[in-house]
Amino acid sequence: MEAQTKNCQNCKKDFTIEPDDFTFYEKIKVPPPTLCSQCRYIRRLLDRNEWSLYRRKCDFTGENIVSIYRPDAPFPVYKQDIWKSDTWDPLSYGRDFDFSRPFFEQYDEMRRTIPHLALVAFDSVNSEYSNQSQYNKDCYMVSASGSSEKCMYGNWYQDNCYFSADCSILGKSEFCYECMNCWRCSSCRWCEDCFDCVSVSFSSDCHGCINCFGCVGMRNKQYCWFNEQLSKEEYEKRLNSFDGSRNAVAEMFRKKQELIQGLPRKYYHGTKIFSSTGDYIKNIENSRLNFNCNDNKDTAYMQDAGLTTDSLDITEVLTIERCYELQGVATATRCMVLRSSWVMTDCYYCDMSFSLSDCFGCFGLRQKQYCILNKAYAKEEYGFLKAKIIEHMKKTGEWGNYFPEKFSPFGYNESVAQIYFPLTKEEALKKGYTWYDRKEERNYKPTMETGAIPQRIADTPDSITEEVIQCVSQLTEEGKRLHEECTTAFRMTPLELGLYRKLGVPIPSKCFPCRRTDRFALRNPRKLWHRKCNCAGKTSVNTTYINRGSHFHGEARCPNEFDTSYAPDRKEIVYCETCYQQETV
Ligand SMILES: [Zn+2]
Ligand SMILES: [Zn+2]
Ligand SMILES: [Zn+2]
Ligand SMILES: [Zn+2]
Numbered sequence: 001m002e003a004q005t006k007n008c009q010n011c012k013k014d015f016t017i018e019p020d021d022f023t024f025y026e027k028i029k030v031p032p033p034t035l036c037s038q039c040r041y042i043r044r045l046l047d048r049n050e051w052s053l054y055r056r057k058c059d060f061t062g063e064n065i066v067s068i069y070r071p072d073a074p075f076p077v078y079k080q081d082i083w084k085s086d087t088w089d090p091l092s093y094g095r096d097f098d099f100s101r102p103f104f105e106q107y108d109e110m111r112r113t114i115p116h117l118a119l120v121a122f123d124s125v126n127s128e129y130s131n132q133s134q135y136n137k138d139c140y141m142v143s144a145s146g147s148s149e150k151c152m153y154g155n156w157y158q159d160n161c162y163f164s165a166d167c168s169i170l171g172k173s174e175f176c177y178e179c180m181n182c183w184r185c186s187s188c189r190w191c192e193d194c195f196d197c198v199s200v201s202f203s204s205d206c207h208g209c210i211n212c213f214g215c216v217g218m219r220n221k222q223y224c225w226f227n228e229q230l231s232k233e234e235y236e237k238r239l240n241s242f243d244g245s246r247n248a249v250a251e252m253f254r255k256k257q258e259l260i261q262g263l264p265r266k267y268y269h270g271t272k273i274f275s276s277t278g279d280y281i282k283n284i285e286n287s288r289l290n291f292n293c294n295d296n297k298d299t300a301y302m303q304d305a306g307l308t309t310d311s312l313d314i315t316e317v318l319t320i321e322r323c324y325e326l327q328g329v330a331t332a333t334r335c336m337v338l339r340s341s342w343v344m345t346d347c348y349y350c351d352m353s354f355s356l357s358d359c360f361g362c363f364g365l366r367q368k369q370y371c372i373l374n375k376a377y378a379k380e381e382y383g384f385l386k387a388k389i390i391e392h393m394k395k396t397g398e399w400g401n402y403f404p405e406k407f408s409p410f411g412y413n414e415s416v417a418q419i420y421f422p423l424t425k426e427e428a429l430k431k432g433y434t435w436y437d438r439k440e441e442r443n444y445k446p447t448m449e450t451g452a453i454p455q456r457i458a459d460t461p462d463s464i465t466e467e468v469i470q471c472v473s474q475l476t477e478e479g480k481r482l483h484e485e486c487t488t489a490f491r492m493t494p495l496e497l498g499l500y501r502k503l504g505v506p507i508p509s510k511c512f513p514c515r516r517t518d519r520f521a522l523r524n525p526r527k528l529w530h531r532k533c534n535c536a537g538k539t540s541v542n543t544t545y546i547n548r549g550s551h552f553h554g555e556a557r558c559p560n561e562f563d564t565s566y567a568p569d570r571k572e573i574v575y576c577e578t579c580y581q582q583e584t585v
Contacts, residue, residue: 008036030400037301044327045417050143052414067118078115090364094375102396108407202256245455246506264573266580267564279565291526325402411436444489446470471511485513524565533558533576
């Protein structure tokens with residue numbers, strides 16, 4: 001089959017279905033999609049709420065709980081331990097399939113009657129505000145994180161992260177602050193794409209560095225200051241002259257960004273990719289459009305996925321084989337359209353379910369087999385009915401599609417779609433999405449105005465944890481517009497203050513959602529553009545950079561092309577892997 005161009009039914013833009021995609025659709029017997037890959041991604045994200053938390057009642061115990069579902073959600077919500085107990089029976093909500101009606105309508109009708117799990121979080125200790133997370137201890141306001149301790153305000157803390165705050169994609173690291181895509185780092189501040197670094201600040205793309213400040217693209221260096229090699233004494237002198245005030249931090253941050261602009265960047269973030277495209281990727285083979293993924297093979301249209309093979313359209317998963325259209329799933333084989341489910345085999349259209357095999361259209365089930373719409377059948381009966389429903393769904397045009405947008409329990413602005421593809425309320429409503437305005441007023445009364453926030457951590461008293469601090473974004477109309485999710489004011493915990501003291505960083509002047517928005521703005525978008533390598537030959541390599549000379553293309557322009565998340569109009573110098581490697585040693 002050749003590549004085919006289709007028009008997306010949602011955004012009305014043309015998109016391409018690749019030959020490999022057709023092979024996959026034939027293999028799992030679904031028709032080719034009618035939406036482009038970005039619209040399909042947004043549809044999955046709409047069904048995922050990581051950050052919009054509410055105080056509400058548990059509908060079983062009446063206790064006050066924290067939940068991803070707003071207080072007026074049209075279904076019951078149970079707190080974690082009740083939901084997981086045997087006090088209620090999800091099979092009691094089972095029903096027959098009605099062949100005179102579409103599947104999704106019946107599924108949604110059933111789902112609305114069944115208790116929902118307050119937060120998608122498991123097996124964590126003292127981490128009440130952690131969502132889409134598991135195996136954490138003493139964590140606060142984190143999402144998509146696991147096996148970490150004392151981590152705060154961020155997402156994707158993985159593999160034993162310890163005592164860190166305001167980070168995104170942090171692995172096996174400790175004492176980090178405002179870091180993004182950093183692995184095996186310790187005591188790092190305002191760094192991105194750094195690996196195996198210790199006591200490094202305001203740096204980007206550094207590997208194996210110790211005691212470096214404001215460095216970009218350095219390998220195994222010590223005592224470097226904005227890419228300049230210093231003696232230990234001189235380095236310490238300069239470090240002491242940095243007073244750690246909020247103004248000094250802003251200045252260093254600006255200087256780092258300036259340095260980045262003048263130096264070549266590799267066209268993607270990551271390592272070890274073979275015949276693959278994407279960004280923030282590691283060990284990826286024969287895969288297209290993988291974003292924040294590792295160890296995937298034969299996949300496409302993937303986001304935040306690890307250890308996945310032979311799959312398409314998968315978001316936030318781990319250990320997946322031959323699946324299609326999943327969101328928030330761990331360990332699944334031969335499944336299609338799953339949400340928030342674990343250990344699933346041969347299942348279709350299931351949500352919030354655990355350890356199922358051969359189930360179809362089920363919600364809230366645990367350790368079951370041969371169920372349809374939460375009703376159990378004998379094996380043969382299940383096979384017969386399943387085949388009949390698939391035929392029915394092919395006629396209604398539902399087969400192969402993820403749960404429709406209109407059945408998402410979240411408004412556009414509550415969902416993760418708002419983080420990667422932000423819209424104003426007007427834009428969202430115009431596109432047919434729903435929007436949720438919080439009913440409870442954010443009537444925090446600041447006890448400390450922005451101007452009174454101490455510049456340096458050394459001048460900050462412990463009593464700061466008793467203050468309600470006004471968020472700086474509230475001071476200007478521009479700030480308010482850019483930070484729609486602003487909570488207007490915020491407090492900090494003693495644990496958090498302890499980290500700021502340890503790392504010598506000033507307390508934040510913005511609330512957590514505003515800090516998150518700022519951090520995410522530094523990341524490249526989850527889109528790719530086709531570009532040429534910027535390396536124009538030996539003579540034109542930026543003079544501030546170490547010119548290693550002898551590129552394979554000599555004096556001529558590099559002929560290499562690639563798909564990159566750096567849009568063509570961006571200022572960065574973007575290099576192919578070969579040219580980039582010759583510049584970085
Ligand atoms: Zn589209
Ligand atoms: Zn704010
Ligand atoms: Zn090149
Ligand atoms: Zn070159």
